[in-house]
């Protein structure tokens with residue numbers, strides 16, 4: 459698995475650590491690192507609106523297919539699991555970590571809540587499983603980026619193509635109530 463050409467997507471809720479892990483994973487594998495946001499803007503196939511990337515997913519997939527298929531590359535971005543890749547790494551983190559990081563980044567309470575809730579109910583994992591068979595889910599909570607990447611490399615090296623169901627945040631619901639958009643808030 460590691461030897462052959464492979465497109466690997468690193469996806470997950472904003473603030474989960476995609477960029478941090480994708481860069482390190484690409485380096486360890488000797489793969490090209492592709493930041494999808496930059497990929498889109500450089501090709502003029504999308505635009506930034508209030509820091510949100512607006513892009514036609516099918517058009518992005520077409521460009522990824524045409525330019526990257528058959529290459530050794532790690533795609534970083536919250537749309538990467540919707541691309542024609544060979545393996546999807548879904549990063550997870552305790553929703554309160556997402557809340558803390560996005561609040562520190564200056565996101566509005568609304569946007570923080572939206573992303574904390576998405577992490578709570580496994581939105582990206584479900585989307586990835588809708589699109590791909592080869593999905594590896596990794597809980598990054600309490601792990602250094604190096605440890606997360608080692609865990610991913612061990613799984614890839616041992617030929618694991620699918621490993622999901624590693625987190626269930628419903629047990630920590632009451633810890634994250636402060637970040638949730640409850641009721642009409």
Ligand SMILES: Nc1ncnc2c1ncn2[C@@H]1O[C@H](COP(=O)(O)OP(=O)(O)OP(=O)(O)O)[C@@H](O)[C@H]1O
Nearest residue numbers: 471472473474475476477478479559598601602603
């Ligand atoms: N394993 C980790 N342990 C501690 N902090 C981490 C870890 N991974 C990422 N971080 C920190 O969390 C923050 C978000 O990381 P990063 O930007 O990689 O997330 P992201 O998922 O790419 O976010 P976005 O989707 O908004 O680009 C950064 O401050 C980063 O340093």
